[in-house]
Structure formats: structure tokens, C-alpha cells
Amino acid sequence: MAAPTISNRKFLGRLPLPERNFIADALRTETVGGMVLLLAAVAAxxxxxxxxxxxxxxxxxxxxxPAALGLDLSVQHWAADGLLAIFFFVAGIELKRELVAGELRDPKAAALPVIAAVCGMAVPAVVYTLVNTIGGGSLDGWAVPTATDIAFALAVLAVIGTSLPSALRAFLLTLAVVDDLLAILIIAIFFTDELNFAALGGAVLGLAVFWLLLRKGVRGWYIYIPLALVIWGLMYNSGVHSTIAGVAMGLMLRCTRQEGETQSPGERIEHLIRPVSAGLAVPLFALFSAGVAISGDALADVLTKPVTLGVVLGLVVGKALGIFGGAWCAARFTRAELNEDLAWPDVFAVATLAGIGFTVSLLIGELAFAGNTALTDEVKASVLLGSLIAAVLASVLLKLRVRVYRALVDEEERDEDLDGIPDIYEEGNPAFHLRMAAIHEAKAAEHRRRAELAGAAGADDDRPA
Incomplete structure (x- = not known):
């Protein structure tokens, strides 16, 4: 008997309709939040x-x-440690949903975007390390250029007026979800100093109570919000970065729908919290983190110092090469066929867009160089410059294919029978073809009626007065 072969699968193929609708709704909120984030960064x-x-x-x-609780913090720290916990709570829900109901639920289908995301974080770290090893700089900032900011990337798409086909949008979102997971692990493992085991034990106990209440079906914001604040405060005092508390609670929510449910608890809560995260928490973090002094000399220093140059090259070069190279190699290894409507330059354009590493990159920069205000500001400037360069390059690459994208998006959204379901998802349904035949016959009859009326009017005009 012949050995079984790996069947060819589509890379960036058409999404199932529920997944497409969910991603469209999620990215719509992220796009609005990205515009607010962009305004906050400019204001800063x-x-x-x-x-x-x-x-x-x-x-x-x-x-x-309250200093007695170890929470006498600056406004900047409240934004980074407090408000970003909301952002990571949403990231935890996104990750849970992707694992149980989204692109990551099937290991074979998930392999390619996961490999691309991992390479998209590893290569920028390698680029940064090489630049600083050769230039004699600090290796502490190796994790700064590894992150992708999905909201900022979507804001760039909105500014340049480009709408990506759903497959490319899903690929970008999956990259961001895996990116967030790895960033969480990096923060938890590499930026945890001394542990306060009493506070950590209290946080773990609070998380256990949180999980038990969810499991028992207990409802009520007046229970969960105070408990979440206690867990966050204990996690902050434990020495583990407090945003980990947000991730942990997000992962505990159920994101699968039971019989009779139109939304799972995770989807419902994400729908409520995402606007707070995208429209308030992240922009306020940007407002108090992106405000660095910019001058001609400062920008020149960014491109000459090993630490800052490593960040810029990591975001611009490392991200693009890492994601594209990882996706291409994974596709070759798994024999996945690229969607015939797209081309590998489209993947490279999205990989370049993923070089926008604003929010989490700024956070990691603050953690990596804590106590060195001057170097922290230089790293922030390099994140801003690298993200700007990546945005400009991605905009050029995406604009080259904008007509193709527009045609694909129009085809995906075409709904001639006005039943709320895109026609492309109904092409194999006999009832759909019957409806379309009736619609076309009605249009043809209307066209014939108008032609007859026009002909009659013309005949009347030709009559002698």
C-alpha cells in the first residue's frame, strides 16, 4: 500500500462565514481604536x-x-500597568476564541500562521542582537522589536484607504494574536525580577475563585470587577507584570456557544470591553508613553546608536523577512497552496505592515531599560521611527495591489438577493440560484418595459403635428 501523502491545503483561502463575520466586526472596532491611538500618539x-x-x-x-497597598504609582505607570491590563484581557479572550473556535483550533491549519508569527518575532530579535553584538550596544532590548500593533496597522489601512480581503485580514489578526501570546510569555519570563510569593499566591487564589464562579455560572459585574481589581493588585505586588492578570482572566472565559446561545460569554464580554480597550485604555497609554523629545539630532542618533538602530532594523527588516520567510517555508513544507486570487507579494506587504510595533514595543522598551530615562526615550523614538518606516513601506506595497484587493472585497460582499449572506457563500445552494434567476428575470422584464415605454414615446414624437 502506498504511503499516504499530505493533501494540499489552501493558504489564505476563503474563511467560513461565521469566522469572516466575527473578524469583520472585531477589526472594525480595532480600526476605530487605531485611529484614536494614532491621534493620541500625535498629541503626545x-x-x-x-x-x-x-x-x-x-x-x-x-x-x-494607596501607598499602603503598594499602589502609589505615576500616571504613566497606571496607564502601563493598569489600563493595559484591559488590553491584555481582551487579548486573552481573543486567544481563547482562536484556540477553540477560530483559526488556531485546527493544528494543521494553524501551523502556517503560527510558524509565520514565531519567525516574525524571532528574526527581529536576531537582527537586534546582531546589530548590538557588532556595535557593542546593550542586548537588554532584544524583545522590543518583536511585537506587532494590530490597531495601529489597521489605522494605517484606514488612512491609506485600503481594505484587505478577509483572508489577509484574518492572517494579520492571527499573527497579532500569536504575537500577543508570545509577548505575554516574554514579559512574564524575562521581565519578572524578585517574586513576592505571598502576593503571587493570593493572585493565584483569586484567579481560582474567578474560574470557579465562571464555572458555576455566577453572573454580575458587581462580583467580577471588584475581584478582578483585587487579582490585579496582588499580581502587581507579586513582581509578575500586572497585565498577566488580565490575560489569565481572559483565557478563563468560555468562548464556545452552547445550544440556544447567539454569543458565548467570552464573545459577549469582548464585545463590551473591546471599545474600552481600543478607545480608552490603549490611547491613554500611548498619550503618556509616546511623548518623547524629537529633533534632527535625536533622529540622527536613532540611526547611529546600536540599541536604537537595532530596534528600527528589527521592526522594518526583521518583521518583514521573518513573517514572509516563515510563511513561505511553512507553505513549502506542508504543501499548502496559496489562494489563486492572491500572490506572495501580498504576504510580504502584510508582513511589512506587521512591522508596526507600537503599544507592546513601547511597554517592553520601558521594562527593558527601566531606570534609564534617557535610553528609554531613545528606544521609544526608535519604535516610533521604525513603525513609521514600516507603515510607509507597507502603504506603498499595498497600494500597488489596491485594485485587486478592491475587486476581491467587492466580490466577497456582493449580495444581489439581499438576504444578508454574501452570494459567494451561497453559490452551491440550489435555492440561491432559483432566487437569482427570479431576480434576473424581474430585472430583464423591467428593462423590456422601459424599452417599450421609450419606444412608444419616440413613436409619439415622430407623429406629424
Whole structure:
């Protein structure tokens, strides 16, 4: 008997309709949030480089919170450690949903985007390490260029007026979800100093209570929000980065639908919390983290110092080569066939777009160089510059194929029978073809009627007065 062969599978093929609709709704919110994020970043840069820069520093460094609980934090730290916990809570729900109901539920189908995402984080780290090994810089910032900011990437797409086909959007979202997971692991493993085991034990106990309440079906925001705040505070005091608490709670939510449910609890809560994360938490973090002094000399220093040059090259070169190379090699190894409507340059364009590493890159930069304000600001400037270069390059590459994308998106959204389901998902349904035949016959009859009326009117005009 012949050995079984690996069947060819489509890479970037058509998504199932429920998955397509979910991704469209999720990315719509992310796009709006990305625009707010972009405005917040620009506002931070203008404020920090204006005559009011002293007021920016005063607000950013203002401390508040109960010192007795170890929470007397600056506004900047409240944004990074507190508000970003909401962002990572949503990331945890996204990851859970992808694992149980999305692109990552099938290991064979998930292998390619996961490999691409892993390579998209490993290669930038290697690029940064090589630049700093050769240049004699610090290796502490190796993780800074590894992250992708999906909201900022979608904001760039909105600004340049390009709508990607659903398969490319799903690929970008899957990259971001895996990227977030690996970033979480990096933060938890490499940026945890001394552990307070009493506080960590309390956080774990709180998470166990949180899980038990969910398992028992207990409902009520007045129970979960106070418990979540206690878990967050304990996690912060444990020495583990407090955003890990948000991820853990997000992963505990059920994201599969039971009989009679239109939404799972995870989907319902994500729908409620995502606007808070994308429209408030992340923009406020950007407002108090992106405000660095920018000058001609500062930008020149970014491209000459090993640490900052490593970040820029990691985001611009490492991300593009890592994701594209990982996807191409994985496709060759698994014999996955690229969707015939797309081409490998499309994958490279999305890989370049993933070089926008704003939110998590800024967070990791603050953690990697904590205590060195000057170097932290330089790293932030390099993240901004690298993300800007990646955005410009991706915009050029995507614009070259904008007509192809527009045609694919129009085909995906075409709904001639107005039943709320795109026609492309009904092509094999006999009832659909009957409806379309009736619609076309009605249009033809209307066209004939108008022609007859026009002919009659013309005949009347030709009559002698």
C-alpha cells in the first residue's frame, strides 16, 4: 500500500462565514481604536515637543494611589500597568476564541500562521542582537522589536484607504494574536525580577475563585470587577507584570456557544470591553508613553546608536523577512497552496505592515531599560521611527495591489438577493440560484418595459403635428 501523502491545503483561502463575520466586526472596532491611538500618539508628540513640555512631564510623573497597598504609582505607570491590563484581557479572550473556535483550533491549519508569527518575532530579535553584538550596544532590548500593533496597522489601512480581503485580514489578526501570546510569555519570563510569593499566591487564589464562579455560572459585574481589581493588585505586588492578570482572566472565559446561545460569554464580554480597550485604555497609554523629545539630532542618533538602530532594523527588516520567510517555508513544507486570487507579494506587504510595533514595543522598551530615562526615550523614538518606516513601506506595497484587493472585497460582499449572506457563500445552494434567476428575470422584464415605454414615446414624437 502506498504511503499516504499530505493533501494540499489552501493558504489564505476563503474563511467560513461565521469566522469572516466575527473578524469583520472585531477589526472594525480595532480600526476605530487605531485611529484614536494614532491621534493620541500625535498629541503626545506635539505636547512633549511644545512650550508646554514641562506640563506633560508633570502630568505623566504625577503619583497617586494607596501607598499602603503598594499602589502609589505615576500616571504613566497606571496607564502601563493598569489600563493595559484591559488590553491584555481582551487579548486573552481573543486567544481563547482562536484556540477553540477560530483559526488556531485546527493544528494543521494553524501551523502556517503560527510558524509565520514565531519567525516574525524571532528574526527581529536576531537582527537586534546582531546589530548590538557588532556595535557593542546593550542586548537588554532584544524583545522590543518583536511585537506587532494590530490597531495601529489597521489605522494605517484606514488612512491609506485600503481594505484587505478577509483572508489577509484574518492572517494579520492571527499573527497579532500569536504575537500577543508570545509577548505575554516574554514579559512574564524575562521581565519578572524578585517574586513576592505571598502576593503571587493570593493572585493565584483569586484567579481560582474567578474560574470557579465562571464555572458555576455566577453572573454580575458587581462580583467580577471588584475581584478582578483585587487579582490585579496582588499580581502587581507579586513582581509578575500586572497585565498577566488580565490575560489569565481572559483565557478563563468560555468562548464556545452552547445550544440556544447567539454569543458565548467570552464573545459577549469582548464585545463590551473591546471599545474600552481600543478607545480608552490603549490611547491613554500611548498619550503618556509616546511623548518623547524629537529633533534632527535625536533622529540622527536613532540611526547611529546600536540599541536604537537595532530596534528600527528589527521592526522594518526583521518583521518583514521573518513573517514572509516563515510563511513561505511553512507553505513549502506542508504543501499548502496559496489562494489563486492572491500572490506572495501580498504576504510580504502584510508582513511589512506587521512591522508596526507600537503599544507592546513601547511597554517592553520601558521594562527593558527601566531606570534609564534617557535610553528609554531613545528606544521609544526608535519604535516610533521604525513603525513609521514600516507603515510607509507597507502603504506603498499595498497600494500597488489596491485594485485587486478592491475587486476581491467587492466580490466577497456582493449580495444581489439581499438576504444578508454574501452570494459567494451561497453559490452551491440550489435555492440561491432559483432566487437569482427570479431576480434576473424581474430585472430583464423591467428593462423590456422601459424599452417599450421609450419606444412608444419616440413613436409619439415622430407623429406629424
Amino acid at each position: 508628540l506635539i505636547w512633549a515637543n511644545s512650550p508646554l513640555s514641562d506640563s506633560y512631564a508633570a502630568v505623566r510623573d504625577f503619583h497617586m494611589g
